[in-house]
Amino acid sequence: MPDALPRDFYARPTLTVARALLGTVLCHRRGGDVLRARIVEVEAYIGERDGACHARAGRTGRTAVMYGPPGHAYVYLVYGMHEMLNVVTETEGRPAAVLVRGAERLAGGALPGPGRLTRALGIDRALDAADLCGQRLWIEAGGLARGERIARSPRIGIDYAGAPWVDKPWRLFVEGSAGGSRAPRATGTRPRG
DNA sequence: TATTTGATTCTT
DNA sequence: AGAATCAAATAT
Numbered sequence: 001m002p003d004a005l006p007r008d009f010y011a012r013p014t015l016t017v018a019r020a021l022l023g024t025v026l027c028h029r030r031g032g033d034v035l036r037a038r039i040v041e042v043e044a045y046i047g048e049r050d051g052a053c054h055a056r057a058g059r060t061g062r063t064a065v066m067y068g069p070p071g072h073a074y075v076y077l078v079y080g081m082h083e084m085l086n087v088v089t090e091t092e093g094r095p096a097a098v099l100v101r102g103a104e105r106l107a108g109g110a111l112p113g114p115g116r117l118t119r120a121l122g123i124d125r126a127l128d129a130a131d132l133c134g135q136r137l138w139i140e141a142g143g144l145a146r147g148e149r150i151a152r153s154p155r156i157g158i159d160y161a162g163a164p165w166v167d168k169p170w171r172l173f174v175e176g177s178a179g180g181s182r183a184p185r186a187t188g189t190r191p192r193g
Numbered sequence: 194t195a196t197t198t199g200a201t202t203c204t205t
Numbered sequence: 206a207g208a209a210t211c212a213a214a215t216a217t
Contacts, residue, residue: 043200054199054213062213079212082201099200115201157200181201 004042004138007178010070014089014096018044018172021087021098025106028121029135035121037111038142041102041173041180044154045086047095050168051161054127055095065129067097073137075118075128082115083124087132087139101156101171104178110178144174 005024010017021042024177028035045053054063054076065074066088074086074097086097103111111117118124123137130137144150152169173180 045200054200057214059212066194077210077212078199079201080212084200086200101200113201155200160199169204 002140004133005141007069007071007133010087010132011091012089014044014046014098015170017087017089017099018042018170019150021100021139022172022174023144023148025140026085026100026103027120027138027140028123028127029137030122036106036140037103037121038106038179039100039103039116039139040177041100041171043099043172044170045097045099045100045155046170047172050095051165052095052158052168053095059095063095066097068092068129071132073127073130073132075123075130077125083118084114085118085123085127102173102177102181104177104179112179113181131191148177150177156181 016090024039026037026039047053048055048058050056055066059067062076065072068088069092070089072088074088076084078084085100087100088097090096099114100117101114103117105111111120127137130136151173153171154167154169155171
């Protein structure tokens with residue numbers, strides 16, 4: 001049984017961590033069971049200057065965990081109904097995180113989309129600030145299968161972010177995976193005025 | 194204190 | 206194209 005990824009894994013540049021997370025296994029202990037899913041889609045949110053990052057408004061009650069040490073969960077509610085799971089990266093004092101957007105159950109089913117993913121694994125705000133080097137929620141090493149390729153695109157649902165952030169290709173995913181979100185317009189198919 | 198807005202998903 | 210649904214940010 002693989003161990004949880006160490007804190008050093010998360011204490012790296014956010015895009016490096018985002019890429020390294022593809023193929024790893026997200027684990028959540030619920031009761032006597034451990035629910036697992038292989039991560040296949042992520043997005044990077046990097047610092048207060050990133051117009052799409054929640055830390056753009058500075059440190060608040062919600063974003064405090066992003067300012068803390070790496071290797072912790074940042075879980076919040078969006079649109080009044082969906083729990084989003086993020087992994088805090090870089091170093092204490094530098095707010096940045098990776099949003100986990102899509103995964104595949106090891107037992108076969110796809111979990112496309114960040115809201116469906118958290119719902120399927122029973123992840124909610126009770127896990128906000130949870131230590132990923134702890135016993136409740138963690139990530140195990142994994143990798144890409146032979147032939148699997150990483151693709152990238154602009155991030156989804158952040159049209160409010162101004163240039164240049166809205167166009168940063170900080171969404172990374174395993175090409176062709178069923179666990180990828182059915183996010184509209186994979187790459188620049190939508191003309192923007 | 195009131196209004197607006199989302200790191201989404203599902204139905205019409 | 207729009208509803209569902211609410212916490213946080215912004216405006217008043």
